[in-house]
Amino acid sequence: MLLTNRCDMYVHLPYSPEGARVERVAFWTLTQGLHRTAANLFPNKYANFHGALVKGTALDFEPYWITSGNGNTTSYSGMDYNLLVTFSEALNFTFITIPSHTWTEVTQQVVERKSFFTTMAFVVLPNRCEQHDFTRMITTTYMCFAMAKPKAGPGWLNFFYPLGSWVWLAALATTLVVCVALVKSPAKGGHMSGIIPIATAEVVREYMQGDSRMTGATSPTSAHLTLAKKKPAD
Incomplete structure (x- = not known):
């Protein structure tokens, strides 16, 4: 059995002014007990990205995400894009978009960590919760059936219809x-x-x-x- 009189506690910070780093937040000794070296033992790692560049992916799906132009003239718009811009301003990060061509490719890039996030409208299902983390519900989409309004026929045909x-x-x-x-x-x-x-x-x-x-x-x-x-x- 290995006995020690001191234990150190570290936390990994993926985003900080110096970039990703490991920081000691506390230590423990037999004589002093637990002694903090940071204000919070479990800091919110994603409250501030400190201007970091974050990769995301999206798929054209109006009116949520709309891509216009090609190459250096590519521009984005839509409800999800505007929401992402608001997030980046609040959390202090910049982002680049990795193109995807199918829904499967969108989810796969997030699973493989090639993309940090996607802003697409996803239905929250149990099997998806095993592979992804979801934010709070942002918008609710309702499904309905639409039919063409029937035209009024001649009066004498109403008996047969x-x-x-x-x-x-x-x-x-x-x-x-x-x-x-x-x-x-x-x-x-x-x-x-x-x-x-x-x-x-x-x-x-x-x-x-x-x-x-x-x-x-x-x-x-x-x-x-x-x-x-x-x-x-x-």
Whole structure:
């Protein structure tokens, strides 16, 4: 077992007026106990970048990040760019932008520490939290569905719009089949249960063949109808 009468405590400061350095903030001895050599044992390492140059990456994604021009004439704009400029002024750093061409390349450059940050609009997911650190929520994006407003059709077509073409064809076919079945089905004279089918058949027959009364002929169905009526009381 190794025993010592003194222990020193150091902290790594990535940004300082002298650049990245290691600073002793405290030491401990058996006689004096803990003795601080700095005001804070755990300083905020990123409260002041002291004018350091920081690399970042971004991808064109309007209106968040917009790239204009090429080469030495390249300029940036957009909501995220303006936000980054505000951060650099508050935290005292300058930044250069490393170009990326895909979302995968953006995240990969941050994971590999080629880029210190990206200002893109990312959805915070559990698997991403394992690879990245996120700032507080800056903006919230809502998703919705947009549809073209339907044009008003002619008034007589409004009756047909609620149902599809196949529904109307099926209804028409069913009506024709029922009409043909009623016309061809024999009526059972003398029974009250045959009045409704016989009456329907008579209407269909007169519609299809014309009003037989105009020619003076007596329709067999009319005779059935007469017989089916209830006789008046004596």
